[in-house]
Amino acid sequence: MKNKKVAIIGAGITGLTSAFYLKKAGIPFRIFEKSDRIGGVMQTKTDGTFLYETGPNSGVISHAEMADLFSDLKGKCTLEIADDASGKRLIWKGKSWHALPSGLFSAITTPLFSLSDKFRVLGEPFRKKGNNPLEDLASLVKRRLGNSFLDYAIDPFILGIYAGNPAYIVPKYALPKLYNLEQNYGSFIGGAIKKARIPKTEDDLKANRKIFSAKGGLKNLIAALAEEIGSEHIQLNTSIQIVDSAFTVRINDKNEHFSDVIYTGITPNISDLMPFIDTKHFEPLEKLHYAKVVEASIGFKNWQGIKLDAFGGLVPFKEDKNILGVLFMSSLFKNRAPESGALFTVFSGGIRKAYLAELPENELKTIIGNDFKEMMGLKTFTPDLFELNYYKHAIAQYGADSEARLAAIEHIEKEFKGLYLAGSMRDGVGIADRVKQGKNIAKQIAN
Numbered sequence: 479m480k481n482k483k484v485a486i487i488g489a490g491i492t493g494l495t496s497a498f499y500l501k502k503a504g505i506p507f508r509i510f511e512k513s514d515r516i517g518g519v520m521q522t523k524t525d526g527t528f529l530y531e532t533g534p535n536s537g538v539i540s541h542a543e544m545a546d547l548f549s550d551l552k553g554k555c556t557l558e559i560a561d562d563a564s565g566k567r568l569i570w571k572g573k574s575w576h577a578l579p580s581g582l583f584s585a586i587t588t589p590l591f592s593l594s595d596k597f598r599v600l601g602e603p604f605r606k607k608g609n610n611p612l613e614d615l616a617s618l619v620k621r622r623l624g625n626s627f628l629d630y631a632i633d634p635f636i637l638g639i640y641a642g643n644p645a646y647i648v649p650k651y652a653l654p655k656l657y658n659l660e661q662n663y664g665s666f667i668g669g670a671i672k673k674a675r676i677p678k679t680e681d682d683l684k685a686n687r688k689i690f691s692a693k694g695g696l697k698n699l700i701a702a703l704a705e706e707i708g709s710e711h712i713q714l715n716t717s718i719q720i721v722d723s724a725f726t727v728r729i730n731d732k733n734e735h736f737s738d739v740i741y742t743g744i745t746p747n748i749s750d751l752m753p754f755i756d757t758k759h760f761e762p763l764e765k766l767h768y769a770k771v772v773e774a775s776i777g778f779k780n781w782q783g784i785k786l787d788a789f790g791g792l793v794p795f796k797e798d799k800n801i802l803g804v805l806f807m808s809s810l811f812k813n814r815a816p817e818s819g820a821l822f823t824v825f826s827g828g829i830r831k832a833y834l835a836e837l838p839e840n841e842l843k844t845i846i847g848n849d850f851k852e853m854m855g856l857k858t859f860t861p862d863l864f865e866l867n868y869y870k871h872a873i874a875q876y877g878a879d880s881e882a883r884l885a886a887i888e889h890i891e892k893e894f895k896g897l898y899l900a901g902s903m904r905d906g907v908g909i910a911d912r913v914k915q916g917k918n919i920a921k922q923i924a925n
């Protein structure tokens with residue numbers, strides 16, 4: 479422990495979480511961030527009227543580590559759990575929104591799924607389990623539930639998390655809990671019932687799956703972490719290179735030695751950062767696909783559209799619209815818009831419509847505005863806030879190539895002990911996944 483000194487590459491939530499827990503363990507570290515600010519894709523902005531997020535808008539408390547982080551930052555930032563409205567999810571079909579069923583009655587009456595598929599669900603527990611670990615999500619859902627469940631439940635769900643295509647996503651890597659339900663219990667429904675009967679551990683109870691932000695926006699989570707870490711340990715505007723397998727790091731033309739290195743960035747060109755490792759080992763990492771996304775923050779001082787009593791709405795690919803979904807941000811979290819107003823986040827692009835995430839602002843404003851008007855019950859699209867943010871590598875897509883990528887990561891980490899390849903190239907794409915990963919790496923280094 480005495481000789482430890484860790485280089486953390488990237489000051490997003492992964493790097494900051496690792497640093498926070500390394501500091502708690504008394505291990506020296508430095509964070510190197512190539513941009514001029516901390517937070518990575520996570521950023522909260524204000525124009526004086528609206529408080530809006532760019533990058534992630536909220537997270538899910540899907541791991542105990544996420545709940546623990548807020549407890550560990552008590553007094554520095556406050557967890558904000560979304561309004562109860564967040565339980566209601568809307569799906570666009572035809573010319574209107576429909577709530578995703580939340581109980582038996584709504585499941586029977588919903589127009590989202592076909593009558594034959596509703597009957598077919600009754601047979602789900604008796605269907606044979608799959609035996610192809612690389613089966614894609616679309617095939618899995620068609621096999622167990624039917625086409626309309628794929629189109630109007632799973633497809634929009636995958637758009638919401640991955641901006642992805644269910645025919646590419648492989649559940650074993652992208653949705654391991656769902657995959658394991660079928661593998662371990664033979665059925666989604668039967669498995670869910672049996673799992674619900676298993677007594678919950680303390681960690682299970684902490685991971686309550688509630689939607690969260692930080693009071694005042696996610697920037698306050700980042701700011702609290704930075705305050706605890708200490709700004710003297712964070713070096714901005716710094717691109718580095720790891721020169722050799724002894725982790726000599728070249729920083730602004732000077733060499734410095736580290737015992738461990740944590741990389742938290744994206745995978746394209748990762749081999750340039752570590753030229754001492756044979757590029758062939760990085761090939762499966764550099765092939766990882768990312769969804770391109772454009773995110774529109776849209777605010778109205780006086781809202782005159784539909785009632786906003788939900789988390790937001792998702793738009794299935796089959797509906798052939800130009801937006802992936804709308805989040806009703808001012809209904810979820812406090813003080814995001816004036817009392818009579820409303821704040822939304824709209825996503826466009828994604829794996830199947832990447833070209834949209836490359837269009838210029840004026841074109842996108844018209845395209846997004848047309849869908850928004852129709853879906854949100856407006857006669858004209860004249861928002862008081864309209865800001866676009868483009869993400870070329872927004873969300874990693876866990877497809878069948880994950881097997882080779884994870885094997886390559888394991889191989890590199892084994893060969894170069896002390897190197898941790900982290901971020902969304904593995905372990906999930908949500909904020910809570912990043913926090914769990916960052917904390918676990920700090921723990922591994924401390925042990």
Ligand SMILES: Cc1cc2nc3c(=O)[nH]c(=O)nc-3n(C[C@H](O)[C@H](O)[C@H](O)COP(=O)(O)OP(=O)(O)OC[C@H]3O[C@@H](n4cnc5c(N)ncnc54)[C@H](O)[C@@H]3O)c2cc1C
Binds near residue numbers: 490492518717718
């Ligand atoms: C548009 C969008 C919407 C999202 N929505 C949600 C959501 O609603 N809920 C949710 O849970 N998750 C969401 N996510 C995912 C979530 O935001 C990310 O998983 C998480 O914030 C990633 O954190 P990170 O620290 O791993 O990576 P990043 O935030 O990307 O940070 C990595 C940092 O490393 C720096 N870096 C990279 N390479 C180098 C280098 N060579 N040298 C120095 N610095 C380097 C980068 O500049 C960056 O600051 C969304 C992501 C995007 C893009």
